[in-house]
């Protein structure tokens with residue numbers, strides 16, 4: 001059997017460097033495809049099982065596994081410049097993610113010595129350009145047309161793909177929102193470039209002048225750094241609340257480039273019918289600075305009152321584990337986790353939540369995590385910055401009382 | 410009407426553990442499952458079949474062991490299964506994966522409706538569904554929580570609800586189209602005994618690049634615009650302060666730590 005998985009025709013693939021392999025077997029444990037076995041104390045990769053996921057390459061302590069990749073550069077990459085941000089807005093109001101993106105885009109543009117631009121689509125949205133410029137956009141590309149009143153992926157993607165082809169940005173960022181993710185995955189395919197989803201870190205490699213994108217995978221159990229070296233623009237969607245918003249600079253100047261909308265970009269196959277906004281009585285979870293979440297430890301729907309009282313005292317939103325949603329104690333819109341919402345508040349207080357991985361993936365990037373649980377071995381304590389081991393029925397009311405006292409001072 | 414479901418086999422994340430010594434993800438012995446969101450896609454296809462008599466296909470791109478995921482889909486009630494597998498496809502990112510799946514759908518004669526899960530639980534990108542749509546230049550609806558209407562007369566179309574952050578959008582989409590579905594859309598069934606029997610002996614069609622004829626520069630590592638340069642375990646929070654003891658005391662201890670944050 002051959003020791004390599006080189007694809008003969010294009011010379012890309014994975015290879016074990018025999019001399020460097022120490023036979024430590026770490027790679028066999030990390031391979032999700034069970035493609036690595038040890039033969040004569042040396043790792044051997046089964047080319048028919050290997051998916052080239054790179055796990056073993058990163059895990060190998062002796063750098064004995066290498067991936068050879070043929071790169072194809074079809075385009076003149078130096079003709080691309082500028083860092084673009086997709087300006088997401090709703091009902092004539094820019095979303096906070098747009099300001100977060102602009103804050104990052106400014107920084108990246110400085111590092112690359114280039115300009116920062118925002119792309120704004122909609123109908124009667126010209127009034128928003130001013131705010132984009134004050135938040136750091138040097139250029140605002142504005143496409144204003146009745147056909148853009150309601151977002152549809154197809155029409156928006158066609159319009160923006162055309163702008164990208166004409167104005168050639170080097171980097172293109174959008175929010176990792178339902179809208180952003182649906183939109184830019186179409187754009188990346190039609191302009192034939194790479195797209196990295198749900199990034200939590202973006203930096204410029206100053207030597208190579210490329211964007212290094214960091215993102216969680218496997219529900220946050222591992223992080224990956226991803227680059228797009230041979231295609232432009234380098235595109236990313238960025239997770240909510242991980243980047244600070246761009247500050248307002250009243251003196252910042254920028255220009256508006258109004259681009260005529262071409263009706264051939266309208267996709268008549270998709271028709272927006274209506275949108276029903278959810279009536280949220282409390283603070284919106286994804287926007288909240290503080291979230292107090294309750295789990296099965298609460299034991300009944302009525303006991304959510306304890307959580308609500310603490311949330312009220314803190315001006316926080318109320319979250320929940322899936323167990324409580326399944327039990328019918330609280331509506332699904334409050335669920336945090338893999339099948340619920342991903343949240344990144346400044347403070348997340350988990351009360352009576354064990355901290356199963358599906359819950360953790362939705363909240364572990366919160367800045368400060370506080371756990372209250374009677375079981376000292378509950379996994380939630382492993383991600384907690386602060387914790388109280390104790391009975392939530394005594395601890396939380398006490399906490400609420402003391403916070404009220406603090407606030408009243 | 411022809412309906413295809415794209416599914417991915419993923420490691421069961423509930424079982425994923427970190428090796429405390431090497432700080433790497435231990436995946437040995439971790440069971441492979443169908444991506445949880447794809448179960449809803451499979452269920453929706455079977456419901457369409459029961460209601461309108463559609464022909465249903467399940468498609469996965471992956472190594473040969475992904476066959477077990479296809480058999481599971483058949484045991485639930487899907488008619489035919491296709492495994493897209495070729496060494497040249499290994500290392501494909503979402504751009505290349507969606508191209509390969511798009512070409513496979515064409516190769517199989519085209520479909521009126523393609524259903525994907527909202528996202529895969531390993532990569533969490535949510536890019537492959539809309540990516541397939543873009544390659545095929547088809548309309549798409551993501552985050553679908555309800556297939557409200559299916560119209561199969563000469564003017565084929567669907568009306569769907571989409572679950573967004575702050576509400577529900579209703580879209581009308583002409584077929585052929587691609588949708589990606591969320592958990593709210595249905596409750597996946599468990600396979601029947603008869604289904605399991607059928608799955609055991611069902612024939613699985615294998616599609617390789619011999620049939621698709623995609624150039625090397627569009628698939629696998631060399632066709633993928635993005636590349637992973639490093640994988641690492643996030644720095645684990647160490648030294649979290651955990652307080653034990655009298656409620657009055659521990660609450661004060663906690664407040665003392667966090668009062669500046671509030």
Ligand SMILES: Cc1cc2nc3c(=O)[nH]c(=O)nc-3n(C[C@H](O)[C@H](O)[C@H](O)COP(=O)(O)OP(=O)(O)OC[C@H]3O[C@@H](n4cnc5c(N)ncnc54)[C@H](O)[C@@H]3O)c2cc1C
Pocket residue numbers: 294295296297298320321322323324335336337338339340341351352353354355356357358359362372373374375378390391392393445
């Ligand atoms: C495909 C899939 C998707 C999922 N998606 C999600 C998701 O999005 N979000 C999610 O949350 N879960 C999700 N889950 C479920 C997840 O695996 C757990 O079942 C769930 O998170 C458990 O909720 P819990 O922590 O509230 O309950 P439990 O695990 O039962 O924990 C209750 C905790 O309360 C503590 N407790 C009990 N009494 C007290 C007391 N008096 N004082 C203090 N502490 C007390 C206990 O020690 C325990 O740690 C998913 C599962 C699957 C299979």
Ligand SMILES: Nc1ncnc2c1ncn2[C@@H]1O[C@H](COP(=O)(O)O)[C@@H](O)[C@H]1O
Pocket residue numbers: 415416417444446447450468469470471503506510524525526527528529530532533534535536537538
């Ligand atoms: N290798 C694959 N084979 C078939 N379908 C896939 C594959 N990868 C992703 N998909 C489909 O695309 C959806 C989104 O996956 P992702 O973009 O990887 O998060 C999944 O829920 C599947 O429906």
